[in-house]
Amino acid sequence: MTSAERLDRLKTLVQETEFLSVRQIMNEFGVSRSSAMRDLDELERQGVVVRQRGGAVLKNRGHHLTKTYEPATVEKADMHVSEKAEAARLAAALVQDGDCIYLDSGTTTAAMMTCLESRDVTIVTPNVYLLAQVPDGFPGRICLLGGDFDKSYLASTGPLARTILASFWFDKAFVSANGIADGKAWANDLSVAEIKQDAMKRADRTILVADSSKEDRKGMYAFADTEAFDELITEEKKEEREGTEQ
Numbered sequence: 001m002t003s004a005e006r007l008d009r010l011k012t013l014v015q016e017t018e019f020l021s022v023r024q025i026m027n028e029f030g031v032s033r034s035s036a037m038r039d040l041d042e043l044e045r046q047g048v049v050v051r052q053r054g055g056a057v058l059k060n061r062g063h064h065l066t067k068t069y070e071p072a073t074v075e076k077a078d079m080h081v082s083e084k085a086e087a088a089r090l091a092a093a094l095v096q097d098g099d100c101i102y103l104d105s106g107t108t109t110a111a112m113m114t115c116l117e118s119r120d121v122t123i124v125t126p127n128v129y130l131l132a133q134v135p136d137g138f139p140g141r142i143c144l145l146g147g148d149f150d151k152s153y154l155a156s157t158g159p160l161a162r163t164i165l166a167s168f169w170f171d172k173a174f175v176s177a178n179g180i181a182d183g184k185a186w187a188n189d190l191s192v193a194e195i196k197q198d199a200m201k202r203a204d205r206t207i208l209v210a211d212s213s214k215e216d217r218k219g220m221y222a223f224a225d226t227e228a229f230d231e232l233i234t235e236e237k238k239e240e241r242e243g244t245e246q
Helices: 003-017 022-029 033-045 081-092 107-115 129-133 158-165 190-201
Strands: 019-021 049-052 055-058 100-103 122-125 141-144 148-150 155-157 170-175 179-181 184-187 203-209 221-225 231-233 238-240
Touching: 003 019, 003 022, 003 033, 003 055, 019 022, 022 033, 022 055, 033 049, 033 055, 081 107, 081 203, 081 231, 100 107, 107 129, 107 203, 148 158, 148 190, 155 158, 155 190, 158 190, 170 190, 184 190, 190 203, 190 221
Parallel strands: 100 122, 100 170, 122 141, 170 203, 203 231
Antiparallel strands: 019 055, 049 055, 148 155, 179 184, 184 221, 231 238
């Protein structure tokens, strides 16, 4: 396949999925990382996509996401890395030794593990991806929820996960979102949204953690009003809510 043919195929793909990652292009076409990045640069030059860290999104797409058009967790890991790391650092600063905390699915909450390497805490999570981020020598305990495995989110979902979650009470629940818009936090999968809602109901304090790329984006399900969170954290700000009722 020539480079021109590959570009034509990539144009079709990005119209279907609204997103292309460098890793996806490498795997799909058997090309090097540098070739994949050159392809994305050329598509941006042609006005087809807008480059992001780790990939590109369709230019002039809407602000509504669905699970079909959402990058998988392994692809998100290469996107907005520094922003996620800063949001994770701000969130992890709220954790104290002895806490029992909930860490939600997603790459930003998983990034918190680096900042918790010396914390003696109990972590309850559906986040399978997070396990690969656990630092050597982490003194705490991690309870991974069982249940149905969602290979796109790399997370546990479903009735069994919810039943296990109901056995815990958290000092703090750190919840992720696929989008934050219109005063609501959004998710793209109902079973994932239900886990988030359950965790929020079982926490003394709830914190919404997301990088700023999630702002002004909607998903399929509004799982909570932003007013329901005690704090909203992105890499740009840490906003504490006053008078929030649990």
